Amino acid sequence: MSLAxxxxxxxxxxxxxxxxxxxxxxxxxxxxxxxxxLFTDVRLAANVGGDFPESAWTTLRERGTDLTGLQLFxxxxxxxxxGKYQGDMNEAxxxxxxxxxxxxxxxxxxxxxxxxYLFLANMSPDTQLEILEQFPRAVxxxxxxNLWIDTSRENLxxxxxxxxxxxxxxxxxRMLTGEHNLLKAGAKLQQxxxxxxxxxxxxxxxxxxxxxxxxxxxxxxxxxxVDPTGAGDSFAGGMMGALAEMENFSMDALRRAMxxxxxxxxxxxxxxxxxxxxxxxxxxxxERYNEFREFLRFS
Amino acid sequence: MSLAxxxxxxxxxxxxxxxxxxxxxxxxxxxxxxxxxLFTDVRLAANVGGDFPESAWTTLRERGTDLTGLQLFxxxxxxxxxGKYQGDMNEAxxxxxxxxxxxxxxxxxxxxxxxxYLFLANMSPDTQLEILEQFPRAVxxxxxxNLWIDTSRENLxxxxxxxxxxxxxxxxxRMLTGEHNLLKAGAKLQQxxxxxxxxxxxxxxxxxxxxxxxxxxxxxxxxxxVDPTGAGDSFAGGMMGALAEMENFSMDALRRAMxxxxxxxxxxxxxxxxxxxxxxxxxxxxERYNEFREFLRFS
Numbered sequence: 001m002s003l004a005x006x007x008x009x010x011x012x013x014x015x016x017x018x019x020x021x022x023x024x025x026x027x028x029x030x031x032x033x034x035x036x037x038l039f040t041d042v043r044l045a046a047n048v049g050g051d052f053p054e055s056a057w058t059t060l061r062e063r064g065t066d067l068t069g070l071q072l073f074x075x076x077x078x079x080x081x082x083g084k085y086q087g088d089m090n091e092a093x094x095x096x097x098x099x100x101x102x103x104x105x106x107x108x109x110x111x112x113x114x115x116x117y118l119f120l121a122n123m124s125p126d127t128q129l130e131i132l133e134q135f136p137r138a139v140x141x142x143x144x145x146n147l148w149i150d151t152s153r154e155n156l157x158x159x160x161x162x163x164x165x166x167x168x169x170x171x172x173x174r175m176l177t178g179e180h181n182l183l184k185a186g187a188k189l190q191q192x193x194x195x196x197x198x199x200x201x202x203x204x205x206x207x208x209x210x211x212x213x214x215x216x217x218x219x220x221x222x223x224x225x226v227d228p229t230g231a232g233d234s235f236a237g238g239m240m241g242a243l244a245e246m247e248n249f250s251m252d253a254l255r256r257a258m259x260x261x262x263x264x265x266x267x268x269x270x271x272x273x274x275x276x277x278x279x280x281x282x283x284x285x286x287e288r289y290n291e292f293r294e295f296l297r298f299s
Numbered sequence: 300m301s302l303a304x305x306x307x308x309x310x311x312x313x314x315x316x317x318x319x320x321x322x323x324x325x326x327x328x329x330x331x332x333x334x335x336x337l338f339t340d341v342r343l344a345a346n347v348g349g350d351f352p353e354s355a356w357t358t359l360r361e362r363g364t365d366l367t368g369l370q371l372f373x374x375x376x377x378x379x380x381x382g383k384y385q386g387d388m389n390e391a392x393x394x395x396x397x398x399x400x401x402x403x404x405x406x407x408x409x410x411x412x413x414x415x416y417l418f419l420a421n422m423s424p425d426t427q428l429e430i431l432e433q434f435p436r437a438v439x440x441x442x443x444x445n446l447w448i449d450t451s452r453e454n455l456x457x458x459x460x461x462x463x464x465x466x467x468x469x470x471x472x473r474m475l476t477g478e479h480n481l482l483k484a485g486a487k488l489q490q491x492x493x494x495x496x497x498x499x500x501x502x503x504x505x506x507x508x509x510x511x512x513x514x515x516x517x518x519x520x521x522x523x524x525v526d527p528t529g530a531g532d533s534f535a536g537g538m539m540g541a542l543a544e545m546e547n548f549s550m551d552a553l554r555r556a557m558x559x560x561x562x563x564x565x566x567x568x569x570x571x572x573x574x575x576x577x578x579x580x581x582x583x584x585x586e587r588y589n590e591f592r593e594f595l596r597f598s
Contacts (some may be wrong), residue, residue, distance in 0.1 A: 088479070180387070183522045204503045205517055216594055218504055218517045223482045254595035295515055296595060298554035 002066075003244040004022055004043040004112045004138070005022040005032050006131050007121025007233070008102055009052060013082035014272065018090065018226040022231075025056045025271035027079060028121035030047040031230035034277035035192070035237030035264035036119075038285055041245040043112045046071025047101040049078035059278045076100060090226050091201040093170075108134050117141075117244045119236060120163075124148060125155035132162060139249065141165035141196070141240060143232075149175050155249035157192060164249075165196035167236050173199045182207055186214070196254065198239070200232050217258055220266035220292050227272045231265040234277060238264030238285075263288045300363075302543040303342040303411045303437070306420025306532070307401055308369075313571065315388065317525040323572035324355045326378060327420035327442070333576035334536030335418075336362035336561035337584055339543040344368025346400040348377035350436060358577045370406040375399060388527050389501040390470075392406045405552050407433050411462065416440075416543045417460075418535060422429035423447060424454035430482050431461060438548065440464035440495070440539060441533075448474050456491060463548075464495035466535050472498045481506055491508035497538070499531050501517070507557055511550040516557055519565035519591050526571045530564040533576060537563030537584075562587045 007029030013022045015261040029046040036042045043066040050073065057067060077100040083092035094183055102123075108131060118138035120128040122145045132140055140163045148156050149172060156176075160166060166189060176192075179185040182199055186209035189197045197209040203225075205218040239261030246253045263285055306328030312321045328345040335341045339540075342365040347370065356366060367530040376399040382391035407430060417437035419427040421444045431439055439462045447455050448471060459465060465488060469481055475491075478484040481498055485508035488496045496508040502524075531571075538560030545552045562584055566575040 113443055120498050149353055181524070183520050207520070212518065214594060215597070216520060217597075218515050221482050221506070221513065221515060225480070252598065259597050293597070295513060298514070298516075298558050298592070299551065 002041045002043055002115045003036055003117040003119065003121045003240055004045065004069075004115035004135070005029050005036065005121060005237075005240075006045045006069075006128075007032060007108050007119075007123065008079050009046040009048045010079040010081050011052065012080070012229060013095075014227055014229055015084040016227050017086070018224075019272070021272045025053075026081065026229060026273060028230075028233040030056070030274060031233035031268065031277065032119060032121060032237035032240075033060055033065055034274055035234040035261075035268075036241030036244070037065050038264070038277075038280065038282050039238070039260070040243030042066065042241070043069060043109075043115055045071075045106050045108065045112065047071045047073060047079075047104050047106060048075040049076045049101045050218070052078045059248065066112075068109040068111055069107055071104070073101045073104065081151065083229065084269050085228060088203065089225055090204075092229065106131065116247075117240060118242050119143075119231060121236070125152045125159045128159050129155060129162070137191050139164050141167055141236070143167045143236060144172060146172055146175055160189075161193035163194055165198065167198045167200065167239075168196040169200045169202070169232060183214070196249070198258065200235060202228070202231070206235070206258055208254055210251055210254060215251070215258065217262055218261050218296070220288065221295065222269055225269045228269050230274065231268050235261040235265040236267040237261070259292060260285065261287060264293060266285075301340045301342055301414045302335055302416040302418065302422060302537075303344065303368075303414035303434070303540055304328050304335065304418045304536075305344045305368075305405050305427075306331060306418075306422065307378050308345040308347045309378040309380050310351065311379070311528060311572065312394075313526055313528055314383040315526050316385070317523075318571070320526075320571045324352075325380065325572060327527060327529075327532040329355070330532035330576065331418060331420060331539075331572060332359055332364055333573055334533040334560075334567075335540030336364050337563070337576075337579065337581050338537070338540030338559070338571065340564065341365065341540070342368060342408075342414055344370075344405050344407065344411065346370045346372060346378075346403050346405060348375045348400045351372040351377045365411075367408040367410055368406055370403070371574070372400045372403065382528065384527055387502065388524055389503075391528065405430065415546075416539060418442075418539050420532060420535070424451045424458045427458050428454060428461070430537035431458070438463050440466055440467045440535070442535060443471060445471055445474055459488075460492035462493055464497065465493040466497045466499065466538075468499045468501070468531060472496075482513070495548070497557065499534060501527070501530070505534070505557055505561065507553055509550055509553060514550070514554050514557065516561055517595070519561050519587065521565050521568055524568045527568050529573065530567050533566040533567040534560040536560070558588060558591060559584065562591060
């Protein structure tokens with residue numbers, strides 16, 4: 001079943017204890033789609049500038065991703081981000097952000113509107129609301145960030161009342177609810193509208209809150225974390241891709257989907273940029289999923 | 300099968316966001332024994348001053364704990380610790396430590412020497428070595444702390460070459476190995492001698508390293524963390540108690556034991572001092588164990 005994603009395409013400069021790379025492929029919609037396309041048909045929508053390399057789309061095209069929603073601004077620049085990771089690498093220090101073509105509204109292709117599943121990656125809640133209106137029958141999940149919690153709280157709350165699921169990180173969950181304890185924060189977020197709340201805790205795993213109960217996972221244990229950029233979007237892509245593949249949002253399906261999301265995030269952090277997800281196949285994902293299940297097994 | 304523990308008895312002053320308590324019961328051997336006694340016969344050895352309340356032993360006596368190794372220094376003071384927790388409460392800020400009777404060597408009762416299992420809670424590695432020599436047939440686990448890594452590294456390494464298992468927290472594992480990544484740190488610690496390495500990550504769970512593979516758990520999700528003091532010792536007590544009850548150190552037994560340890564730690568943090576473990580029964584532990592297994596289940 002088709003899964004549409006709206007988000008960013010970017011060119012990143014990244015510095016981590018493993019090294020530095022400049023102008024590499026990034027953006028929430030790219031990481032999300034590379035993960036989700038291991039499971040299901042993906043429809044990508046994002047704005048891109050003339051400086052973005054055409055070769056970046058090779059893997060996604062091979063995986064059958066629909067790029068109709070890619071809106072090219074040929075004589076303008078792609079979104080650029082530069083960041084640095086230190087210490088436990090759980091959080092990036094943003095050094096610079098140039099929105100460039102991200103300031104333009106995304107294109108919503110007519111052919112995407114029958115998508116059964118929708119993911120609204122981090123962008124302004126008013127843009128997320130405008131897109132959401134055009135997918136009245138989709139099961140929609142949204143991500144957000146601290147900036148919108150500060151500056152667009154009203155629209156964010158309206159969005160939360162309309163989406164099926166919200167995916168956010170631990171810091172954002174605390175900020176949005178004023179609750180330090182993540183179990184309390186999750187319960188408050190559920191009261192704000194979404195049936196399903198997913199809190200990402202980076203290297204410390206994730207929590208799920210649903211009307212049927214709670215679930216938790218640690219992160220997949222990775223020995224060489226090279227570059228955490230895109231881990232959260234890869235998690236969301238693996239999770240949504242697996243849900244779309246299963247065509248099922250039961251508690252058991254959500255549990256499995258979060259474990260698949262965890263696996264996708266672990267593949268991302270092992271290489272700079274999108275290298276980990278580009279090299280991977282569904283077979284690699286399934287093997288790691290089985291290892292992860294064995295790692296956590298107790299009776 | 301009998302499990303002997305050597306550690307501290309203390310009187311603690313504790314400040315957390317939930318409140319302040321003064322002169323409450325604490326110490327590694329107390330938390331450990333309260334947890335382990337929910338599973339097996341415990342033999343406690345520790346030094347105590349005349350100021351320690353006799354009533355503190357009621358629960359342990361009821362659970363059949365052998366207190367022969369309690370060495371009373373009637374006109375001296377019990378070990379005192381005061382600490383403060385803020386923010387995510389994962390680490391205490393120590394405000395004051397008075398060793399008092401802890402400077403004396405512990406008593407090793409003749410009647411303890413046939414103990415099949417031995418836990419050496421945090422104390423100087425030379426004292427741990429002296430005790431260990433008197434239990435040549437026991438399966439021994441030891442804990443340690445940053446102080447000894449700094450000041451008694453040689454004795455600590457000798458201890459590590461002699462014990463079956465080492466239990467330590469994430470910061471100590473990093474300090475002892477120079478590896479930030481905990482999977483690498485765990486592998487290095489195994490090379491230093493112990494068959495089994497348990498790394499405690501506080502609210503982020505724990506890792507296990509054995510010759511048969513690795514295992515990981517998140518913490519049990521607790522909504523109201525009142526006082527984290529003793530969580531690590533409660534974890535160790537639950538784990539060792541469950542292992543002693545199972546009389547088995549297989550990978551499967553270790554996995555189960557760590558989940559029981561996690562449950563005991565969660566009971567501890569919900570109340571100040573030893574309140575959580577004192578109120579609990581094996582039935583409470585088993586119910587929470589089953590909830591925890593359900594929380595983590597995926598297929």
